[in-house]
Amino acid sequence: MHGEYKVPGGKLVVVDFDVVDGVIRDPHVAGDFFLEPDEALGDIDRALEGLPAASDAKQIAAAITAALRPGAVMLGFSADAIAVAVRRAMTDATSWSNYEWEIVHESAVPPRLHLALDEVLATRVGEGRRKPTLRFWEWDESAVVIGSFQSVKNEVDPEGADRHGFDVVRRISGGGAMMMEKGNVVTYSLYVPAALVQGMSFADSYAFLDDWVLHGLRSIGVDATYQPLNDIASPAGKIGGAAQKRLGSGAVLHHVTMAYDLDNEKMLEVLRIGREKLSDKGIASAAKRVDPLRSQTGLPRAEVIEALKQTFTDLYGATPGTVAPDELAEAEALVESKFATREWLQRVP
Incomplete structure (x- = not known):
């Protein structure tokens, strides 16, 4: 062995x-x-x-x-x-070098389509119909993305979300609500075979799959660290968080959102973050917990993403890829049947 x-x-x-x-x-x-x-x-x-x-x-x-x-x-x-x-x-565990990796970074699509693409592409990787893939998201509108098991009414202020133009959508992975403002977040998804994290606990797999992005952030001057269970942070504060879903096809979906820029006051108006249970001082403290990449690097968002893509390529030999027409069509159908339905959004009211 x-x-x-x-x-x-x-x-x-x-x-x-x-x-x-x-x-x-x-x-x-x-x-x-x-x-x-x-x-x-x-x-x-x-x-x-x-x-x-x-x-x-x-x-x-x-x-x-x-x-x-x-x-x-x-x-x-x-x-x-x-x-x-x-x-x-003891298992059929593999390593990064066992695979041919692709990086997908295409034009902006609606938030629900991003969520559907996550499910479709991860499923296909598990079935062996697509190479393991790193996909960066581009946003054509702002949204609050809540975790699979979160209550809509507990996480989102509907008046604040409507006032600031934030749609509300639900993803298939667990974890907390994320305020995704168009142009002000860096979001990516990893679609990997389950064998890559075989033998690891869930906690171990989060750290393992986030390790490459820490190298990428350090390459642009961010003193990034992993904070269990699912945070990426620096001495200045939290940068972002990860969420994960194991699919029956034999794949793991691991996606991360990092704040590029952040309007703290807007965040407090859109997300509830337990405001009823926090003092005014506590609310201010919650807003200051996040320190975005723009303030730490001074780089345009596009340059941050390019640095991360280059790090992943240098480490694992990835090549550029695309979403195939049939994958896009399957994702669009999944939006209609699942992600755009009231039943899915309100499955935990």
Whole structure:
């Protein structure tokens, strides 16, 4: 068995072992991490020896932690990271380099069509009918996009949304409401085979799939970090958030919205964000939590997107792609049958 796991923001962990009569035998952990003292590597290997092959990541990490000698220091990796590598070895896990990637960045379409394209393109990746894809969104109107399980009335002020020209739509992934103002957000979707995140917990997969964008943001001077469970942040404040959906076709949809520019007062008029439960001071604090990319980089939005596309291309060898006519037609039909219906929007009133 051979498993690899690149720790988001950290080092590569590699593990090789045999499985004999249902237990791990002859394990060897390696990687470009730092570990002191040298003898601690033997502690880790001995901790894995004889563990049931069916052990979950929590059990594996606990065994490693218990076996490490006092004073051992792990830099760039952790017991949890080793456990993920072991679990990935036990499955049909793949890596970024196993795939041919495409980047799609086309002209603006309505918000509901973006949501339908997410479902259609992710499904096709899972079915093997499309290459794994990174797609950047362009907006032809502003919208509040609420999570799959959110209540419309609890998240959106209808008068404020109407006054500022924001449509309200519901996506298929969970998470919180996002105020998407045309021209002032950077939104992208990743459509990946589930095998890419095989052996990872949901939390691990968020960090893993967000790692490339942190490199891209750092390339334009943003000190970006991942904040569990699903935030991208900097010392100046939150930049954006991710949401994820596992599809039955065998694909993972992972999409991210980052604030390029933000009108805090408008946000407070459009989103409820629990205003009834917050003091005036709390509302002001909530508005200041988000620090947009424009203030941190000074770059035009288009240049920010180009830098992110270049980072992804440099890392994974991606090539330009398009949405095929039949994919677009399927998405348009899905808008009519699902995303534009009152039943879908009001499924959680």
